[in-house]
Amino acid sequence: xxxxxxxxxxxxxxxxxxxxxxxxxxxxxxxxxxxxxxxxxxxxxxxxxxxxxxxxxxxxxxxxxxxxxxxxxxxxxxxxxxxxxxxxxxxxxxxxxxxxxxxxxxxxxxxxxxxxxxxxxxxxxxxxxxxxxxxxxxxxxxxxxxxxxxxxxxxxxxxxxxxxxxxxxxxxxxxxxxxxxxxxxxxxxxxxxxxxxxxxxxxxxxxxxxxxxx
Amino acid sequence: xxxxxxxxxxxxxxxxxxxxxxxxxxxxxxxxxxxxxxxxxxxxxxxxxxxxxxxxxxxxxxxxxxxxxxxxxxxxxxxxxxxxxxxxxxxxxxxxxxxxxxxxxxxxxxxxxxxxxxxxxxxxxx
Numbered sequence: 001x002x003x004x005x006x007x008x009x010x011x012x013x014x015x016x017x018x019x020x021x022x023x024x025x026x027x028x029x030x031x032x033x034x035x036x037x038x039x040x041x042x043x044x045x046x047x048x049x050x051x052x053x054x055x056x057x058x059x060x061x062x063x064x065x066x067x068x069x070x071x072x073x074x075x076x077x078x079x080x081x082x083x084x085x086x087x088x089x090x091x092x093x094x095x096x097x098x099x100x101x102x103x104x105x106x107x108x109x110x111x112x113x114x115x116x117x118x119x120x121x122x123x124x125x126x127x128x129x130x131x132x133x134x135x136x137x138x139x140x141x142x143x144x145x146x147x148x149x150x151x152x153x154x155x156x157x158x159x160x161x162x163x164x165x166x167x168x169x170x171x172x173x174x175x176x177x178x179x180x181x182x183x184x185x186x187x188x189x190x191x192x193x194x195x196x197x198x199x200x201x202x203x204x205x206x207x208x209x210x211x212x213x214x
Numbered sequence: 215x216x217x218x219x220x221x222x223x224x225x226x227x228x229x230x231x232x233x234x235x236x237x238x239x240x241x242x243x244x245x246x247x248x249x250x251x252x253x254x255x256x257x258x259x260x261x262x263x264x265x266x267x268x269x270x271x272x273x274x275x276x277x278x279x280x281x282x283x284x285x286x287x288x289x290x291x292x293x294x295x296x297x298x299x300x301x302x303x304x305x306x307x308x309x310x311x312x313x314x315x316x317x318x319x320x321x322x323x324x325x326x327x328x329x330x331x332x333x334x335x336x337x338x339x340x
Contacts, residue, residue: 015297016270016297019297019317019318019319020226020229020297020318022318022319023226023229023318023319023320024226024228024229024232025319026319026320027229027232027233027236027319027320027322028228028232030232030236030322031232031235031236034236034239038239061319065317065318065319072297
């Protein structure tokens, strides 16, 4: 068994355990709420606050369940060597799994709403690894409060591209031009090229375009 | 709702016991079992309107229990509980005769709604 398959298998199994834990938390919080309602004790001074806390628990259960579901799909990626999928699914999944990266750097990752489907045949693990790597590279360089809008595109020959459009907190600043002058820029070009992927800087669009290749 | 009889089958005891108590508070008679084999044994003495059955259990799997229940007790409607990434198992279950499936963690109101629909279906076909 390949190492990635093993990692994926164990992680996927653990996500089921996480969901069970969340299910118990939700039912226990729900039961506490039910008991409070059933008691009809108007003398309990924290009734309203208690209800709000229960709502908070429920919100976090929903959040945890969404993360666990996404992590489960992610863990199953090594099951496929090549897969035909919508680039927007890649973006969706990675944005949810990059929440920590976004918060740590004080930047927002955004996806285009109602984006058109752009299908491509690719190694699903590779495309996500590359997207994460580029986000990891870009996020600390664009400044706190900035945004990266992710879009699925096609070039003039119909090749799928993933665009990362930067909107800085300080308008007028050409971040992409500055990034191109950094030694790390050459390193990331080389790193991606070794994975048959091209990255192009578009200063006029303040964007980076990724072509995942074959 | 007071006449509804439900059997919860899941190896996560804390989950099942708590959920049963919540359903009980809403007037739904609920019994619990923590394994697939046990579920079949329980049906010899207790015939619920609806069985809420987890798919991922040690020993006899949820799908195997479902197949046996539909064969031996076709009147019992079965609602499956799936984990993540197991939507396809939920659909397989429906092909095997399950009424519907839900993903954990559950919304109790949604579960009760499904139980109600399952019972309505059962009474209209019986």
